[in-house]
Amino acid sequence: xxxxxxxxxxxxxxxxxxxxxxxxxxxxxxxxxxxxxxxxxxxxxxxxxxxxxxxxxxxxxxxxxxxxxxxxxxxxxxxxxxxxxxxxxxxxxxxxxxxxxxxxxxxxxxxxxxxxxxxxxxxxxxxxxxxxxxxxxxxxxxxxxxxxxxxxxxxxxxxxxxxxxxxxxxxxxxxxxxxxxxxxxxxxxxxxxxxxxxxxxxxxxxxxxxxxxxxxxxxxxxxxxxxxxxxxxxxxxxxxxxxxxxxxxxxxxxxxxxxxxxxxxxxxxxxxxxxxxxxxxxxxxxxxxxxxxxxxxxxxxxxxxxxxxx
Amino acid sequence: xxxxxxxxxxxxxxxxxxxxxxxxxxxxxxxxxxxxxxxxxxxxxxxxxxxxxxxxxxxxxxxxxxxxxxxxxxxxxxxxxxxxxxxxxxxxxxxxxxxxxxxxxxxxxxxxxxxxxxxxxxxxxxxxxxxxxxxxxxxxxxxxxxxxxxxxxxxxxxxxxxxxxxxxxxxxxxxxxxxxxxxxxxxxxxxxxxxxxxxxxxxxxxxxxxxxxxxxxxxxxx
Numbered sequence: 194x195x196x197x198x199x200x201x202x203x204x205x206x207x208x209x210x211x212x213x214x215x216x217x218x219x220x221x222x223x224x225x226x227x228x229x230x231x232x233x234x235x236x237x238x239x240x241x242x243x244x245x246x247x248x249x250x251x252x253x254x255x256x257x258x259x260x261x262x263x264x265x266x267x268x269x270x271x272x273x274x275x276x277x278x279x280x281x282x283x284x285x286x287x288x289x290x291x292x293x294x295x296x297x298x299x300x301x302x303x304x305x306x307x308x309x310x311x312x313x314x315x316x317x318x319x320x321x322x323x324x325x326x327x328x329x330x331x332x333x334x335x336x337x338x339x340x341x342x343x344x345x346x347x348x349x350x351x352x353x354x355x356x357x358x359x360x361x362x363x364x365x366x367x368x369x370x371x372x373x374x375x376x377x378x379x380x381x382x383x384x385x386x387x388x389x390x391x392x393x394x395x396x397x398x399x400x401x402x403x404x405x406x407x408x409x410x411x412x413x414x415x416x417x418x419x420x421x422x423x424x425x426x427x428x429x430x431x432x433x434x435x436x437x438x439x440x441x442x443x444x445x446x447x448x449x450x451x452x453x454x455x456x457x458x459x460x461x462x463x464x465x466x467x468x469x470x471x472x473x474x475x476x477x478x479x480x481x482x483x484x485x486x487x488x489x490x491x492x493x494x495x496x497x498x499x500x501x502x503x
Numbered sequence: 504x505x506x507x508x509x510x511x512x513x514x515x516x517x518x519x520x521x522x523x524x525x526x527x528x529x530x531x532x533x534x535x536x537x538x539x540x541x542x543x544x545x546x547x548x549x550x551x552x553x554x555x556x557x558x559x560x561x562x563x564x565x566x567x568x569x570x571x572x573x574x575x576x577x578x579x580x581x582x583x584x585x586x587x588x589x590x591x592x593x594x595x596x597x598x599x600x601x602x603x604x605x606x607x608x609x610x611x612x613x614x615x616x617x618x619x620x621x622x623x624x625x626x627x628x629x630x631x632x633x634x635x636x637x638x639x640x641x642x643x644x645x646x647x648x649x650x651x652x653x654x655x656x657x658x659x660x661x662x663x664x665x666x667x668x669x670x671x672x673x674x675x676x677x678x679x680x681x682x683x684x685x686x687x688x689x690x691x692x693x694x695x696x697x698x699x700x701x702x703x704x705x706x707x708x709x710x711x712x713x714x715x716x717x718x719x720x721x722x723x724x725x
Binding site: 323359433 | 659660682697
């Protein structure tokens with residue numbers, strides 16, 4: 194593991210050997226902070242930190258940084274998600290410093306969905322850096338106290354640096370190598386893409402463990418409960434890089450419509466129970482998209498509650 | 504080569520309809536290869552505009568001509584007379600030709616094409632983008648396949664999480680550049696190269712550094 198010690202509670206929990214639990218919250222498409230406050234209140238006692246997405250699926254929303262500050266003021270530990278799609282290296286570093294000024298201690302470095310998926314498909318993207326280069330940037334700012342340009346930073350950011358991994362994207366043969374590359378860039382924790390194909394995920398984790406990568410980074414398994422058979426089909430067919438096996442779709446489709454949501458939660462709970470036994474896994478990242486009220490139920494049912502105090 | 508695509512006739516018509524003498528002026532190199540702006544296409548476009556003028560009942564004298572390259576002074580000599588006679592020119596060159604003509608002649612010059620990209624002729628009728636002229640070639644590190652031009656996110660340490668069955672997340676018709684790179688690294692027995700981190704790119708040689716200029720001092724005195 195990276196031997197950094199930041200003030201991040203998430204890092205302390207993972208370092209102590211507990212299974213970490215994070216969740217996420219998509220900011221509203223407007224300036225009313227109430228939505229963030231309500232979601233945070235629902236989940237704050239059941240997770241160690243809450244990711245705030247950064248204009249996810251390229252749909253314009255309240256900025257991640259402002260929503261993270263809102264969480265912070267509510268006593269909830271935020272994970273600032275940051276995509277390289279919309280900002281160049283000056284803006285990225287500037288926002289990192291802004292976040293650090295509010296003592297935001299976790300960051301998740303991403304490239305971001307392509308803008309053609311969102312509500313501003315005609316927009317320009319930036320991609321001055323890619324996600325691995327953003328990881329390197331935050332590490333340089335934190336560990337060396339330097340900007341990319343080489344100048345010193347007064348009061349460098351103290352951030353626990355994370356990245357995403359998708360064990361299901363292609364080409365599969367480089368999926369483990371890609372994780373190694375993110376670790377080499379400086380990723381200290383990993384949150385994965387939503388897992389439905391447990392066999393394939395376990396295979397990936399086995400290869401990760403064989404390479405000893407689980408000793409160099411904390412891997413948190415991404416979990417998203419399905420609300421309906423329709424959602425499962427949509428994720429299977431329409432969401433790039435998502436692997437939803439047919440038996441998961443069938444299990445939901447064979448359930449009466451009014452019971453599908455409950456069945457989706459059940460599938461998620463069963464998956465977490467099974468994955469808790471997987472060697473090398475450090476925790477769970479529960480992404481209950483616009484269904485945050487279900488997070489406490491999932492966390493309780495899987496024995497991950499109460500959350501450890503560090 | 505530079506690939507271009509003819510603008511919609513209505514848009515072209517809107518630009519030239521108020522002039523009396525319009526010259527449709529082709530460029531017979533790059534944009535002729537993709538059958539969009541060469542001298543032959545200029546001739547076809549001129550006749551379409553003549554038909555349009557007659558349908559609209561507007562009297563415009565529309566002629567056509569062309570040269571080999573609108574991005575070099577020496578080719579213009581042969582067309583001087585016809586250029587001088589026109590009171591507006593519709594250039595079917597790429598954006599460079601249009602700008603070069605605008606700099607050269609104090610009269611209205613309009614673009615007949617949308618300049619599209621730097622591409623290759625994959626087959627007759629299929630042209631694909633291969634280079635973004637970023638000014639700092641990294642093909643040596645990426646097995647000869649450019650992620651700057653061919654990856655929708657320009658990721659330099661890819662592939663991103665959206666790569667599915669060798670295709671890009673933006674469109675199932677688009678190859679994932681990083682799948683191509685990985686396949687080629689495997690073919691060359693150089694998979695170890697994949698794990699080398701690509702350094703943060705210096706974009707100052709790209710458009711970020713402002714308009715670029717190449718000066719060959721050794722050729723200036725010739």
